[in-house]
Amino acid sequence: MESKQQLMHSLRTAYSITLPLLEDLQDAPMTPPTAHGGNHPTWLAGHLAHSVGLLVWEIMQGKPNPLADWNELFQGGSQPQSDGAVYPAYEEILSQFKSLHEEAFALLETLTEEQLDQPSKNPPPNFEEVFGTWRQCFGAMALHLTNHRGQAAVCRTALGREPLLV
Known part of the structure; x- marks a missing residue:
């Protein structure tokens, strides 16, 4: 198997196990994962969408992120807001x-x-080792999805829902 096939497999798998969790949370999109807050489903889904635009368009191709209007709400380092009306x-x-x-x-x-x-x-300064090539960016995208998938699973647990096995 060539590495492209492995990248495609990893990315599609990460996407296919994350999307059902986010879809399942449509009826409770502002659910915090803990009593102390955290990344609610609205922020998670927006952050993951925004990050694809950042990686594929802005970093890899040097083009504007198609979701640049969402920078303040969802870029890395942004904090989830408790007021759903801002999203x-x-x-x-x-x-x-x-x-x-x-x-x-x-x-x-x-x-x-x-x-x-x-x-x-357009890799971020000091992150060339992580985002320096297109291959690295696609690999980071799969890892990023699985990282935040776990947070979506915790939001579901906070709602008392059974694990979703996909």
């Missing part, structure tokens, strides 16, 4: 999450092994 509708956020991931999958499908090793056009 776009959860359905819109999930729609962007799905759409941007599908565009990322489509892009990855077109790339050769050599193209995956091309340098990213």
Whole structure:
């Protein structure tokens, strides 16, 4: 198996085990994972959608993030707000999450092994070892999804829901 196939498998698997959790939380999108707060489903879904735009468009290609209007709400380092009115509708956020991931999958499908090793056009300073090539960015995207998947699972637990095995 070539590494492109492994990247595609990892990314699709991470997406396919994260999306059902986020969809299941549509009826409780502002549920904090703990009594002390934390990343609620609205922030998680928005942050994950925003990060795809950041990685694929801004970092890899040097183009504007399609969700740049969401920077203040969802970029890395932002904090979840308890007022749901400050966020776009959860359905819109999930729609962007799905759409941007599908565009990322489509892009990855077109790339050769050599193209995956091309340098990213706009890696953050001091993070070239993590986001320096397109291959690294796609790998980081899969890891990022699985990291936040765990947080979505904790939100479901806070609601008393049984584990969702996918």
